[in-house]
Amino acid sequence: MYSNELVRGTLKTIILQLLGEQNQMYGYELSKLVKERTQEKIVLTEGALYPILHKLEKDKLVVTNLEKVGNRTRKYYALTSNGKTSAKEKKNELLEFMETLKMLMEPKPIMLCNY
Amino acid sequence: MYSNELVRGTLKTIILQLLGEQNQMYGYELSKLVKERTQEKIVLTEGALYPILHKLEKDKLVVTNLEKVGNRTRKYYALTSNGKTSAKEKKNELLEFMETLKMLMEPKPIMLCNY
DNA sequence: TTTTTATACCTAATTTGCTTATACATAAGA
DNA sequence: TCTTATGTATAAGCAAATTAGGTATAAAAA
Numbered sequence: 001m002y003s004n005e006l007v008r009g010t011l012k013t014i015i016l017q018l019l020g021e022q023n024q025m026y027g028y029e030l031s032k033l034v035k036e037r038t039q040e041k042i043v044l045t046e047g048a049l050y051p052i053l054h055k056l057e058k059d060k061l062v063v064t065n066l067e068k069v070g071n072r073t074r075k076y077y078a079l080t081s082n083g084k085t086s087a088k089e090k091k092n093e094l095l096e097f098m099e100t101l102k103m104l105m106e107p108k109p110i111m112l113c114n115y
Numbered sequence: 116m117y118s119n120e121l122v123r124g125t126l127k128t129i130i131l132q133l134l135g136e137q138n139q140m141y142g143y144e145l146s147k148l149v150k151e152r153t154q155e156k157i158v159l160t161e162g163a164l165y166p167i168l169h170k171l172e173k174d175k176l177v178v179t180n181l182e183k184v185g186n187r188t189r190k191y192y193a194l195t196s197n198g199k200t201s202a203k204e205k206k207n208e209l210l211e212f213m214e215t216l217k218m219l220m221e222p223k224p225i226m227l228c229n230y
Numbered sequence: 231t232t233t234t235t236a237t238a239c240c241t242a243a244t245t246t247g248c249t250t251a252t253a254c255a256t257a258a259g260a
Numbered sequence: 261t262c263t264t265a266t267g268t269a270t271a272a273g274c275a276a277a278t279t280a281g282g283t284a285t286a287a288a289a290a
Contacts, residue, residue, distance in 0.1 A: 002212045005124035005247070008277055010216065012120075017220045028238050037219050041211075048277055050240060072238060072285055091220060096156075097117045098213045101125065104152050105132045105206060120276070123248055143267050163248055165269060187256055187267060 007042055012052055013094050014044070016079070016087035019062065024078040027053060053077055061086050122157055127167055128209050129159070131194070131202035134177065139193040142168060168192055176201050 018033060019025055025033075031044040056062045061083035067074045079087060133148060134140055140148075146159040171177045176198035182189045194202060 002208060002215070003124075004277070005127075006209065006212050007124075008247085009118075009120035009123050011277080014216075014219060026238080027240095028236095032237095034219065037222060038215050041215050042219065045278075046238095046240075047279070051276085054240090069238095070286075074238070093117060094121065094216070094220075097121050098216070100117070100153050100156050101129075101209070101213070104129060104149065104157065105209075107152060119248070123246095123276085126248080141267080142269095143265095147266095160249070161267095161269075162250070162271095166247085169269090184267095185257075189267070 001043065002041055010094065011044065011048055012056070013090040014042075015049075015052055015056070016061070016083065017091050019077060019079050020084060020087040024065070024076040026074040026076050028074075056083070116158065117156060125209065126159065126163055127171070128205040129157075130164075130167055130171070131176070131198065132206050134192060134194050135199060135202040139180070139191040141189040141191050143189075171198070 014034065015030060018030055027046075027049055031046070031049055034042055034044045053062070056077070057064060060080055062077045063080055065076050065078075067076055129149065130145060133145055142161075142164055146161070146164055149157055149159045168177070171192070172179060175195055177192045178195055180191050180193075182191055
């Protein structure tokens with residue numbers, strides 16, 4: 001389990017990215033998927049998850065539809081057109097940020113053995 | 116410039132790592148180095164920098180010594196033994212976290228073309 | 231059959247790590 | 261002379277998370 005400070009700030013990007021992979025997903029499914037793929041090294045708690053999803057909906061980056069499974073209701077989330085754009089932008093920003101961090105922490109000389 | 120949420124949580128690790136590279140550094144020097152190495156894509160503002168440095172000192176991960184340059188005083192920070200250990204741990208955590216993020220966002224199948 | 235675990239959603243109070251803004255002071259350059 | 265660079269410091273405020281609680285159904289274990 002990574003420290004909270006580290007994970008904080010990446011959750012919205014993660015959610016947008018995962019929603020971009022599938023047609024639609026529901027909250028519980030998202031949290032399970034993150035847990036599984038990261039071997040519980042990243043955990044999307046409900047307290048973080050649902051407020052983010054609601055914010056995304058409010059910002060029109062996702063749309064929802066309710067589906068009944070037996071007697072329980074699932075709330076599926078799907079990216080809008082804006083959401084897809086935002087997902088790509090956020091992902092790129094994160095990947096670039098990681099590159100920048102590596103550059104900062106492990107600076108390599110530009111020229112190697114140039115003599 | 117990356118969004119604040121993204122940078123948040125990585126600053127302490129960055130500072131510890133940079134202090135590990137040199138014998139000692141002072142605050143202003145740290146902020147300049149980060150700006151320069153990242154082409155201003157990551158900026159260590161004073162409001163973030165100094166509280167972190169003070170916390171590190173309080174936690175005995177760094178020790179300070181004042182040096183006079185002309186009429187101005189520089190406060191140099193150097194890692195303690197614990198600080199060196201912590202720096203390595205934090206760096207590893209960050210690197211692992213980045214790997215986990217990539218795995219999460221771009222999951223590759225384990226076996227490729229195995230037929 | 232009762233209890234626990236898994237599924238499924240939600241929110242309020244609090245914490246935290248930053249930003250923003252401000253302060254003080256010296257040195258150098260325009 | 262005014263601005264920019266150097267150098268340290270802190271206080272108020274914010275936003276994204278944590279922590280901790282709530283509601284409810286379904287399945288599995290005791």
